[in-house]
Amino acid sequence: MRIDRFEMERTQCLYENEVEFNLSESGVQPYTVRELLETDASQDAFLDVALKYPHSNGSPELREHIASFYPGAQASNVLVTTGTSEANFSTLWGLLDDRGRAAVMIPNYLQAWGLARAYAERADAYHLVEREENGVRRWALDIESLRRAVTNRTKLILVTNPNNPTGGVLTEGEMDEIIRLARRANAWIVADEVYRGAEVDGTRTTPTFWGRYHKVIVTAGLSKAFGMPGVRIGWIVGPERTVAHLWSYQDYTTLTPSILSDRLARVATDPVRREQILARTRSILRTNLPQLEAWIRTHDDIFEYIRPVAGAIVLVKYRLPITSARLFDRLRLEHSVLITPGAHFGIGKYIRFGYGYDINKTLRGLEQVDRFLAEIGGKKAAARKRPVSRRARAVAR
Numbered sequence: 001m002r003i004d005r006f007e008m009e010r011t012q013c014l015y016e017n018e019v020e021f022n023l024s025e026s027g028v029q030p031y032t033v034r035e036l037l038e039t040d041a042s043q044d045a046f047l048d049v050a051l052k053y054p055h056s057n058g059s060p061e062l063r064e065h066i067a068s069f070y071p072g073a074q075a076s077n078v079l080v081t082t083g084t085s086e087a088n089f090s091t092l093w094g095l096l097d098d099r100g101r102a103a104v105m106i107p108n109y110l111q112a113w114g115l116a117r118a119y120a121e122r123a124d125a126y127h128l129v130e131r132e133e134n135g136v137r138r139w140a141l142d143i144e145s146l147r148r149a150v151t152n153r154t155k156l157i158l159v160t161n162p163n164n165p166t167g168g169v170l171t172e173g174e175m176d177e178i179i180r181l182a183r184r185a186n187a188w189i190v191a192d193e194v195y196r197g198a199e200v201d202g203t204r205t206t207p208t209f210w211g212r213y214h215k216v217i218v219t220a221g222l223s224k225a226f227g228m229p230g231v232r233i234g235w236i237v238g239p240e241r242t243v244a245h246l247w248s249y250q251d252y253t254t255l256t257p258s259i260l261s262d263r264l265a266r267v268a269t270d271p272v273r274r275e276q277i278l279a280r281t282r283s284i285l286r287t288n289l290p291q292l293e294a295w296i297r298t299h300d301d302i303f304e305y306i307r308p309v310a311g312a313i314v315l316v317k318y319r320l321p322i323t324s325a326r327l328f329d330r331l332r333l334e335h336s337v338l339i340t341p342g343a344h345f346g347i348g349k350y351i352r353f354g355y356g357y358d359i360n361k362t363l364r365g366l367e368q369v370d371r372f373l374a375e376i377g378g379k380k381a382a383a384r385k386r387p388v389s390r391r392a393r394a395v396a397r
């Protein structure tokens with residue numbers, strides 16, 4: 001077995017602490033332990049936790065809390081993992097084991113793509129495409145590409161919904177079509193729903209794949225919608241027997257989650273607290289996104305984007321004679337700005353900007369992007385270099 005270098009994660013680790021402006025974050029301003037444990041009593045209780053081995057599949061209370069996020073699920077349907085990363089890893093390793101093909105949604109956070117290439121007989125891409133429907137541009141499922149990717153040798157269909165990097169969310173009709181093709185191929189649907197709960201508009205949480213078909217596994221965790229990536233808690237929700245099978249794979253990886261993380265995650269996933277935490281995330285997104293959009297619009301001669309439905313990320317298409325990998329390098333080296341290039345998601349001339357952290361700092365980073373665009377973009381960009389930055393800042397106040 002060989003594995004691809006996971007470009008996005010590796011470059012982020014290498015450079016995120018070296019640059020002044022990190023616009024590559026894909027979550028929201030993280031909670032502190034103090035904010036999460038609001039009272040003195042709960043902080044004291046946390047300090048009194050004995051540092052023993054925890055339940056290796058997650059404490060019963062944590063698994064119950066997680067199950068309550070998925071209608072009809074019980075604690076026995078839940079396996080706690082070290083981040084969504086391990087949830088995806090154990091699931092793809094456990095389900096594929098060198099046999100069968102995997103159909104993977106592109107563009108995507110390419111972990112599942114790399115795992116499918118390592119563990120499946122073959123990885124087949126299917127696509128989200130930019131499309132105008134009823135006067136609204138959205139990232140839509142390219143059903144033809146899905147039909148081509150799903151054959152009778154397909155063992156699983158990987159869906160990332162809400163999607164990273166597009167921020168797109170599937171319609172009910174698109175979910176039904178994925179289920180229809182999975183059923184026909186007797187394939188699993190593995191739905192990475194780590195952004196579920198981080199919707200930009202409305203009050204409706206993105207629908208889950210859980211409960212719609214008997215061969216569904218959902219993976220998710222606390223890193224994005226919950227704003228707690230450092231807790232490193234993720235989970236698998238699936239049929240009881242499959243969850244038990246996948247658990248045995250974790251005996252060979254991390255063995256157990258951290259006991260401190262299990263304890264913090266119990267607090268975060270308590271059904272009442274969970275709703276407060278997700279409301280905080282949505283409020284950050286709703287405050288920050290218009291400010292980033294105002295900046296993007298000042299570059300509408302070179303930028304085009306579809307407003308994200310969920311997630312703290314915006315994917316912008318650019319018209320400039322430079323590859324996304326080169327643009328990434330030059331912004332980093334010449335302007336101390338880290339963005340995520342389209343190349344890291346399996347697409348071309350796109351930039352992903354994160355907007356879930358300190359928006360004033362983000363806007364200062366975008367001023368550096370303005371400078372870079374003025375340098376490479378010719379007269380028009382150079383002429384508006386200064387006013388653009390001021391205008392963006394004015395919006396931020």
Ligand SMILES: Cc1ncc(COP(=O)(O)O)c(C=O)c1O
Pocket residue numbers: 026082083084085086109160164192194220221222223229233234
């Ligand atoms: C779609 C998706 N799945 C999984 C992960 C990994 O999440 P975690 O930090 O929970 O391991 C990420 C991280 O960016 C992601 O975007």
